[in-house]
Amino acid sequence: MICxxxxxxxxxxxxxxxxxxxxxxxxxxxQFTKKCNQWIEENTGTLKALLTTSxxxxxxxxxxxxxxxxxxxxxxxxxxxxxTADAFVLRGAVPVFVDIRPDTMNIDEKxxxxxxxxxxxxxxxxxxxxxxxxxxxIMDIAKRHNLWVIEDAAQGVMSTYKGKALGAIGDFGxxxxxxxxxxxxxxxxxxxxxxxxxxxxxxxxxxKGTNRSKFFRGQIDKYTWVNFGSSYLPSDMNAAYLWAQLExxxxxxxxxxxxxNRYYENLKELEENGYIELPTIPEGCVHNAHMxxxxxxxxxxxxxxxxxxxKKDVLTVFHYIPLHSAPxxxxxxxxxxxxxxxxxxxxxxxxLPMYYALSLEEVDYISNAVKEFYASR
Ligand SMILES: *Cc1c(COP(=O)(O)O)cnc(C)c1O
Numbered sequence: 001m002i003c004x005x006x007x008x009x010x011x012x013x014x015x016x017x018x019x020x021x022x023x024x025x026x027x028x029x030x031q032f033t034k035k036c037n038q039w040i041e042e043n044t045g046t047l048k049a050l051l052t053t054s055x056x057x058x059x060x061x062x063x064x065x066x067x068x069x070x071x072x073x074x075x076x077x078x079x080x081x082x083x084t085a086d087a088f089v090l091r092g093a094v095p096v097f098v099d100i101r102p103d104t105m106n107i108d109e110k111x112x113x114x115x116x117x118x119x120x121x122x123x124x125x126x127x128x129x130x131x132x133x134x135x136x137x138i139m140d141i142a143k144r145h146n147l148w149v150i151e152d153a154a155q156g157v158m159s160t161y162k163g164k165a166l167g168a169i170g171d172f173g174x175x176x177x178x179x180x181x182x183x184x185x186x187x188x189x190x191x192x193x194x195x196x197x198x199x200x201x202x203x204x205x206x207x208k209g210t211n212r213s214k215f216f217r218g219q220i221d222k223y224t225w226v227n228f229g230s231s232y233l234p235s236d237m238n239a240a241y242l243w244a245q246l247e248x249x250x251x252x253x254x255x256x257x258x259x260x261n262r263y264y265e266n267l268k269e270l271e272e273n274g275y276i277e278l279p280t281i282p283e284g285c286v287h288n289a290h291m292x293x294x295x296x297x298x299x300x301x302x303x304x305x306x307x308x309x310x311k312k313d314v315l316t317v318f319h320y321i322p323l324h325s326a327p328x329x330x331x332x333x334x335x336x337x338x339x340x341x342x343x344x345x346x347x348x349x350x351x352l353p354m355y356y357a358l359s360l361e362e363v364d365y366i367s368n369a370v371k372e373f374y375a376s377r
Pocket of ligand 1: 053054055056057080081083084126152154155175176177178187188189
């Protein structure tokens with residue numbers, strides 16, 4: 001059986017976790033958390049990076065920093081994971097869903113401006129599959145309408161847009177280190193902050209509303225409760241696990257891309273013959289092989305495809321149920337404009353196995369199974 005996902009593991013995770021334990025520092029902001037924060041800063045060019053307990057929490061933290069209020073409107077795609085919307089719904093805001101582009105499955109930048117009202121406060125582009133949204137256009141719209149941009153770069157670690165790291169382009173960027181992502185700590189994430197003026201407040205909210213970070217740096221002699229806050233900092237044991245991967249990020253990325261490119265080579269004939277569609281990587285975008293998907297003709301064909309692959313011992317999955325058609329989406333959000341692609345394209349999409357430990361032989365086996373399915377059509 002070829003699994004759909006295997007959590008990344010490079011070999012040094014246990015050693016580093018033991019080091020955290022031996023150092024008797026297993027709470028947050030220990031040596032490994034600092035190494036991870038620094039790695040993100042150096043590799044993305046962001047002004048400040050802070051590990052968080054999840055990407056969901058990083059987005060919540062960004063929403064708190066932007067003082068999102070009840071009734072505010074936030075523009076985002078409907079084709080995304082629930083967390084993108086949750087962080088703002090928790091603040092009483094209304095997610096305003098905009099259609100996607102069929103080529104990248106990312107928010108259609110040309111449809112954003114029409115969705116802006118006097119209640120709009122920000123835009124949340126989601127870089128699906130680690131392939132960038134059209135950020136120049138999005139940043140320009142945000143600037144002209146005085147909106148903030150929080151990038152949901154959960155899938156975008158190690159990807160770039162015109163040479164800039166995803167997550168380090170908008171006002172804030174949110175990374176995920178969940179076990180299904182390219183680099184993992186089980187559950188975890190990070191917030192990337194581009195503006196100096198939000199750093200101190202971010203540290204305070206992340207540490208239960210206290211100025212403990214300043215205290216640890218020796219900038220003050222006692223710490224106290226200075227603002228509202230929560231607990232968004234992960235254990236240093238989890239950070240130790242992540243560090244074993246970040247220090248090998250180049251190599252891990254290279255290996256994933258090798259599998260991705262092999263899938264593409266193997267399956268492009270099926271695309272040329274009109275059976276399936278494969279992902280598009282727009283010019284200027286460098287992706288991180290977060291996922292490999294194909295699009296079948298329609299929902300019916302996809303269902304048959306997933307069943308066929310299961311019989312071949314290959315687990316393939318689909319996602320997302322568009323948020324605007326989910327119960328909470330109907331309750332809390334609204335779709336602006338026409339749903340031309342969101343529902344239609346999401347019903348055709350199937351993800352093939354893609355993870356660090358996947359071998360080229362397995363990619364070939366899976367590709368042959370895909371070809372076999374289409375040979376009978
Ligand atoms: C995985 C994911 C998230 C949530 O990440 P967590 O770290 O599990 O909170 C949010 N948005 C997108 C697009 C994701 O893929």
